[in-house]
Amino acid sequence: MNTTPTGTARSAPERNAVETAEPAEVLRAEGVTVAFGRGARRKTVLHGVDLSLRQGHTVGLVGESGSGKSTLAKVIVGLVRPVSGHVALDGEDVTGPRGRAATLALRRRVQLVPQDPYASLNPRMTVGEAIAEAIDPRRGGLARHRAAVEARLAQVALDPEAADRYPAQFSGGQRQRIAIARALAVEPEVVIADEVTSALDSSVQAEVLNLLTGLRRSLSLTMLFISHDLAVVRHVSDEVAVLRHGRLVEHGPCAEVFGAPREPYTKVLLASVPGRGGSA
Ligand SMILES: Nc1ncnc2c1ncn2[C@@H]1O[C@H](COP(=O)(O)OP(=O)(O)OP(=O)(O)O)[C@@H](O)[C@H]1O
Numbered sequence: 001m002n003t004t005p006t007g008t009a010r011s012a013p014e015r016n017a018v019e020t021a022e023p024a025e026v027l028r029a030e031g032v033t034v035a036f037g038r039g040a041r042r043k044t045v046l047h048g049v050d051l052s053l054r055q056g057h058t059v060g061l062v063g064e065s066g067s068g069k070s071t072l073a074k075v076i077v078g079l080v081r082p083v084s085g086h087v088a089l090d091g092e093d094v095t096g097p098r099g100r101a102a103t104l105a106l107r108r109r110v111q112l113v114p115q116d117p118y119a120s121l122n123p124r125m126t127v128g129e130a131i132a133e134a135i136d137p138r139r140g141g142l143a144r145h146r147a148a149v150e151a152r153l154a155q156v157a158l159d160p161e162a163a164d165r166y167p168a169q170f171s172g173g174q175r176q177r178i179a180i181a182r183a184l185a186v187e188p189e190v191v192i193a194d195e196v197t198s199a200l201d202s203s204v205q206a207e208v209l210n211l212l213t214g215l216r217r218s219l220s221l222t223m224l225f226i227s228h229d230l231a232v233v234r235h236v237s238d239e240v241a242v243l244r245h246g247r248l249v250e251h252g253p254c255a256e257v258f259g260a261p262r263e264p265y266t267k268v269l270l271a272s273v274p275g276r277g278g279s280a
């Protein structure tokens, strides 16, 4: 009998102990550098960004306009190729050259909900057809998936009849809820919400945010929530990451970063939040 304990046998329980203490990492961006343009006009907009998303956690990504938030989102969903660095989903590198089928598969695993739902909803498809396609892109149609489509609509507080109407027949807030329902219908591993409420009136903003926070809890979503509004990020996120001029300058639990920011830039951002550091 061989009684010599192997390294693997010893380390497995240790690994499990770590995993129960902290949710598993689902997505990791490592050293992501992105540049646009050629020659003298070439500009680096992301400089070696590291970011990790853990199962069931929402990371709020903040930073002023032009800091590179949307670019990072596009790298993660494969719309922009980094010049160096990579993104791994469940440990698998998803940033290398890929065939069309692999790209389509990745698009399903990470869903981007953009600022303008017109960009994600086909105006010539009924809402029901769009959600049915998200549920099953191969065998489809609304007729086959009607019950599932209606359940998805109910999840975002829309009537079953919404399935038979076109995106243009809805208000901005309703369209954004449809875009969220469609993204979630794919059952993605990660949701990226890029300024999902910034195009909406403030009352409608609150409605969409409350919906999103409710879904995030009930579905235990792993989410990157991008916004330049720190009050909103604080309401929605477990962790906050701060991007400045393409560099990630701070990342930690919301309570820590909001309570005691380390970076001077984060302090400046926080000072502009109503209800903090002033009488507003
Ligand atoms: N396709 C592109 N070609 C050239 N430059 C680009 C491209 N996309 C983004 N940029 C530039 O990259 C920088 C970062 O843009 P990005 O859209 O990521 O910023 P952001 O943080 O999302 O800003 P906002 O808060 O305004 O949405 C900006 O200077 C922008 O002009």
Ligand SMILES: [Mg+2]
Pocket: 069, 070, 071, 194, 195
């Ligand atoms: Mg943006």
